[in-house]
Amino acid sequence: MGFLDTLLGRTKPVQPKLDDLFALPSAAITLQASSGFTPTGSGSVCFRSVEGKTFSDIESDVRDLLNMDAGKPGGGLPVEVTRDSYGYTWLVSSHLSDELDALVTDLHAVNSALVDNGFGPQLLCTLVAFRDERERRLALVYLYKRGTFYPFAPLSGQQRDNALEIQIKNALADDLKIEQDLTRWFPVWGAPGM
Amino acid sequence: MARTRYAPDRGLTVRMTVTMFLLGLVFVAFVAAIIGILTAVHASGAAIVLVALIFGGGSAIASLFYSDKIALSAAGARVVTPQEAPELHAIVDRLCALADMDKPRVAIAPTAMPNAFATGRNSKNSVLCVTEGLLYRSDLDTEELEGVLAHELSHVAHKDVQVMTVASLLAIVAGLLVRFAFYSELFGGGRRSSNNNQGGIPVVLIIMAVSVVVYAVSFLLIRVLSRYRELAADRSGALLTGQPSALASALTKVSQGMSRIPNEDLRAAEPLNAFYFAPAMKLTRGGGGGGGGGGGKSLSQLFSTHPSLEKRLEQLAKIQRELGQPTVGGLSAGSGD
Numbered sequence: 001m002g003f004l005d006t007l008l009g010r011t012k013p014v015q016p017k018l019d020d021l022f023a024l025p026s027a028a029i030t031l032q033a034s035s036g037f038t039p040t041g042s043g044s045v046c047f048r049s050v051e052g053k054t055f056s057d058i059e060s061d062v063r064d065l066l067n068m069d070a071g072k073p074g075g076g077l078p079v080e081v082t083r084d085s086y087g088y089t090w091l092v093s094s095h096l097s098d099e100l101d102a103l104v105t106d107l108h109a110v111n112s113a114l115v116d117n118g119f120g121p122q123l124l125c126t127l128v129a130f131r132d133e134r135e136r137r138l139a140l141v142y143l144y145k146r147g148t149f150y151p152f153a154p155l156s157g158q159q160r161d162n163a164l165e166i167q168i169k170n171a172l173a174d175d176l177k178i179e180q181d182l183t184r185w186f187p188v189w190g191a192p193g194m
Numbered sequence: 195m196a197r198t199r200y201a202p203d204r205g206l207t208v209r210m211t212v213t214m215f216l217l218g219l220v221f222v223a224f225v226a227a228i229i230g231i232l233t234a235v236h237a238s239g240a241a242i243v244l245v246a247l248i249f250g251g252g253s254a255i256a257s258l259f260y261s262d263k264i265a266l267s268a269a270g271a272r273v274v275t276p277q278e279a280p281e282l283h284a285i286v287d288r289l290c291a292l293a294d295m296d297k298p299r300v301a302i303a304p305t306a307m308p309n310a311f312a313t314g315r316n317s318k319n320s321v322l323c324v325t326e327g328l329l330y331r332s333d334l335d336t337e338e339l340e341g342v343l344a345h346e347l348s349h350v351a352h353k354d355v356q357v358m359t360v361a362s363l364l365a366i367v368a369g370l371l372v373r374f375a376f377y378s379e380l381f382g383g384g385r386r387s388s389n390n391n392q393g394g395i396p397v398v399l400i401i402m403a404v405s406v407v408v409y410a411v412s413f414l415l416i417r418v419l420s421r422y423r424e425l426a427a428d429r430s431g432a433l434l435t436g437q438p439s440a441l442a443s444a445l446t447k448v449s450q451g452m453s454r455i456p457n458e459d460l461r462a463a464e465p466l467n468a469f470y471f472a473p474a475m476k477l478t479r480g481g482g483g484g485g486g487g488g489g490g491k492s493l494s495q496l497f498s499t500h501p502s503l504e505k506r507l508e509q510l511a512k513i514q515r516e517l518g519q520p521t522v523g524g525l526s527a528g529s530g531d
Binding site: 121122124145183 | 203206210211287290291292297336337351422423430433434435436517518520
């Protein structure tokens, strides 16, 4: 934000960065090789709904678009829409675990639908879920406004496995843009799609 | 990609620019007048002006530097960790991620009055404080609370504490000059005839008169600026959450909640008024000028740090219409008016 915008108190809503999301499939291969975590095939996009019919129309259009391929080979399951307790909407897309490309394409379709309709600033984050053999849960969370990823490893009862998160961060340092500011690694407890 | 629903409000920008320009103009006129007076009488009052500048500037810088600590201790607030207030932190986390800004510290003040404020000298040192009344007593739901927090975060993003400190500097210096001139007139009256080469009105009296005028004018302009910045924060907050009507209902609830609270709380909250979500002084002022009718209302509006509830709701309704515009047609061109 420029000096003049600050002085005049007109913050511009921040447009999302979308391109870095496509680094995910190749990073998943690195992740599997280095720490044994494999994609579960599901992921979700989280955005802040805007009141009014215009936005809810766009929301249902996106759902219809993603559901067109559901059931066909590579199409995955129908998308699930959930509203969390903070008022954010999560679109969950579920595929087979080896269809990460298709999953990322789905997630990107949501992004572009919102951006094309002028609601890009409403995008909060995208997460893609992983598991290892010990059934430990891990999500890679993509922050739209920063264009960066961070790992989120929930344990039972609102605890995070910080050691695992740091380990994943170091393992993926060459493949993904990792968020360096640790204060921005906010927890997404009970996020749909994990 | 370039299309946006979030065109800036030109009218507000223009009004704010004009206010700041006028403040700057008063400042220049003030300096010119003081220099003019001093050169005309061979710098007899230079010491007073210098002392006022040093004191005024020093206190402004100090209050800016320690604004977070001063505000927190004045409100009796305590910084809380994510473990202590997970819900509150989660809302702030998400808003900061949406707005791509540094997360401020989060504090809770043990006050029954529902309100919130944000302060701090820069984004790294800012603190966002909500009262217990806002969290537990005001029956705000999560989205309304989020609206209030988004409004406060917009104050941080707009650097309102810094802007208002700079804007107030002039009034502080002018106010000090009045006081100093008054005391020097009181105690040093015997010496002044030798300094005064015009033989007419004493220099300190002229400086005092100029300062009084400057103080009054800049005081009014600062209040105007403060009201515009509240509107700007409402606007940015509503655009950030995408829920202008949640902010509007929060405003209504908080304004109603305030009138139920006893006077002691309001008086204690007075020094922080300019940074609050809704004006804490509203009740006492309304009670004082009760019989004023229409004229009294507009006068109190003139001195108010916050715009009236009606004005704020009106702006939010306008934002609601802008956000609801259908996608067809040029978006960025459509919302300019």
